[in-house]
Amino acid sequence: xxxxxxxxxxxxxxxxxxxxxxxxxxxxxxxxxxxxxxxxxxxxxxxxxxxxxxxxxxxxxxxxxxxxxxxxxxxxxxxxxxxxxxxxxxxxxxxxxxxxxxxxxxxxxxxxxxxxxxxxxxxxxxxxxxxxxxxxxxxxxxxxxxxxxxxxxxxxxxxxxxxxxxxxxxxxxxxxxxxxxxxxxxxxxxxxxxxxxxxxxxxxxxxxxxxxxxxxx
Ligand code: ADP
Ligand code: AMP
Numbered sequence: 001x002x003x004x005x006x007x008x009x010x011x012x013x014x015x016x017x018x019x020x021x022x023x024x025x026x027x028x029x030x031x032x033x034x035x036x037x038x039x040x041x042x043x044x045x046x047x048x049x050x051x052x053x054x055x056x057x058x059x060x061x062x063x064x065x066x067x068x069x070x071x072x073x074x075x076x077x078x079x080x081x082x083x084x085x086x087x088x089x090x091x092x093x094x095x096x097x098x099x100x101x102x103x104x105x106x107x108x109x110x111x112x113x114x115x116x117x118x119x120x121x122x123x124x125x126x127x128x129x130x131x132x133x134x135x136x137x138x139x140x141x142x143x144x145x146x147x148x149x150x151x152x153x154x155x156x157x158x159x160x161x162x163x164x165x166x167x168x169x170x171x172x173x174x175x176x177x178x179x180x181x182x183x184x185x186x187x188x189x190x191x192x193x194x195x196x197x198x199x200x201x202x203x204x205x206x207x208x209x210x211x212x213x214x215x216x217x
Contacts, residue, residue, distance in 0.1 A: 002082035002107040003028065005214065006089065006098075008184055009115035010177045011170070012122035012129070013199045014206055016138050018115070019086045021207050025216055029078045033088040035136045036069060037061060058164055058172035060090055060180060067097045074101070082107065090181045095188075112188040113210050115199035119174055126170045130159040144203060 005028060007015040016032060023030040037055060040048030047069060051061045060066075070088050073079070089095040102108050117125075128141040130150075134157035139146045146153050164173065188194040195213035199206055 002080065002105060004082050004085065004102055004107055004109050006085045006109050006112045006188070007115065008112050008188065009199060010117060010119070010122055011173045012125040013115040013117045014203065015086045015115060016136065017144070017203060018207060018210055019084050020137060022210055022214070023084045025211065026084060026214065028082050028084040030086060031070070031073055031079070031083045031088070032086040032136065033066060033070060033090075036073060038136070055164060056169075058169040059176055063091055063093045063097070067094055070098070071101050089184065092183055092187060095184055109188070109191070109193055111195060111214055112193045113213050114185055114188070114194055114196050115206065116196060117199040121200060122174055123167065123170055126165045127167055129162070129165055131162055132159055133157045
């Protein structure tokens with residue numbers, strides 16, 4: 001049976017950072033909805049053009065487009081064993097749709113690590129985040145700097161600051177999270193799969209708590 005893990009938490013909580021570190025260990029493909037949208041934006045595909053305005057404003061891309069994109073992605077070969085979902089679902093409608101599609105494939109959401117971090121800390125994290133052009137590896141200028149400034153340790157590509165990591169857009173993204181995504185905490189708690197993780201701890205400690213929650217630690 002395939003295994004699906006959903007990483008929940010506000011923008012800047014550390015979902016991408018942790019996914020990079022644990023996806024191999026779990027044997028699951030790391031599927032980041034934000035990375036897929038950014039790739040489409042870069043290549044100016046139809047989906048990218050439709051998503052652009054929402055992303056620039058720090059708002060959510062409509063559910064129908066997002067659900068279709070993820071459904072398509074989860075059917076590729078690298079997701080045969082399941083997936084580590086980062087940034088999806090972000091609304092109750094997306095969570096319902098995910099449950100339905102996984103049931104069709106004899107799967108379900110097995111565990112939802114919820115990485116909690118207070119809003120003030122999120123702003124500091126996102127405004128100091130540097131992202132790798134080639135594959136989206138993430139760094140922080142103070143909390144997790146690359147060895148060589150401006151260069152990705154993993155693949156040597158250039159690091160850049162995302163357009164939506166400027167303060168005004170970060171504030172909008174956090175309020176969108178509180179309004180539209182935070183109800184998923186209760187949703188997954190009721191399903192008995194939520195594991196709350198203190199995301200204010202140093203990165204390595206968060207990783208070991210995550211692996212414990214996923215019973216791999
Ligand atoms: P998300 O994917 O949830 O939006 P990221 O993984 O991109 O968040 O992390 C946001 C920023 O915070 C990055 O710059 C990252 O290096 C930094 N970061 C992640 N986890 C921690 C942590 N536990 N402590 C301090 N900084 C962190
Ligand atoms: P992220 O990389 O997760 O911070 O996502 C960047 C942007 O992509 C978000 O601000 C949204 O505009 C869009 N996005 C990513 N995932 C979703 C989703 N599940 N639903 C709607 N929009 C999304």
